[in-house]
Amino acid sequence: MVWWEQRGAGMSFSSDIPPETMTMPRMIEDTVEVADYLRQRFGQDRILLLGHSWGSYRGIQVAAKAPDRFIAYVGMAQISHQLRSEVMAHDFLLGVHKARGDAGMVRKLEAAPVSMEQGLSPAWMRLRDAAMHRAGVGHTRDIDSVITGIFLPVWRERAHTLRDKINVWRGKLWSRPFFWEDMLRDDLGTRLTTFELPVYFFVGRYDQTANAELSRAYFDGIDAPVKGFYLFGNSALSPLWEEPERATAVLLTDVLNGTTGLADASD
Structure with a gap:
């Protein structure tokens, strides 16, 4: 598993990054380049792409642009119209x-x-x-709170250096303005609904950051070879961490096999 800290964030933050490169097309290309590097390094024709929250906004666009790189796309807390x-x-x-x-x-x-x-x-x-x-x-x-739930756990994480930990927050503050307004007003359901790879949504019933009802409505309008929707009944924005056993079962049983046996029934 690779946890990628994108251009301008965390371990990829640098004050030398040209602001003109902080665009969504460049972010999508970056993602494809990282995917190609991983495919080559690990000798895989395709890998699995998972995007979480903001990452789901970019991730689903990457899935549409480069379906040949991926086994499937998983959108966790999938943004639709923020x-x-x-x-x-x-x-x-x-x-x-x-x-x-x-x-x-x-x-x-x-x-x-x-x-x-x-x-x-x-x-x-x-x-x-x-x-x-x-x-x-x-x-x-x-x-x-963000302090007790995110800031302090990140600060205690041993895999990052002190500089990395500082850059997590520097990058967040610096990067967000480049994308926030465009993402807010982009209604993906009106422009991005056809995919050439399996698409799976992991959605928390209590999620009010990326509204669960909107994610479901977006999912229902998607055309894909295989698609599965999974509502996590005791989760908010982060089903993979809040209900890890079910999320892992879905990944291993359905996603990696291109099936939907554990998916919620369609309405």
């Missing part, structure tokens, strides 16, 4: 926190507008993670 997902998340969280009687969070959410017309307010971007994690619908069902 701005609509943000609007739905805001409405959901407002309802949850109202039902809980959390007047403070309700006031903050009401002062942090999100809309299809105006996009995302700065107040929403500052609030969204905390509101999601408090409701159990963020990165994982049980994460308390």
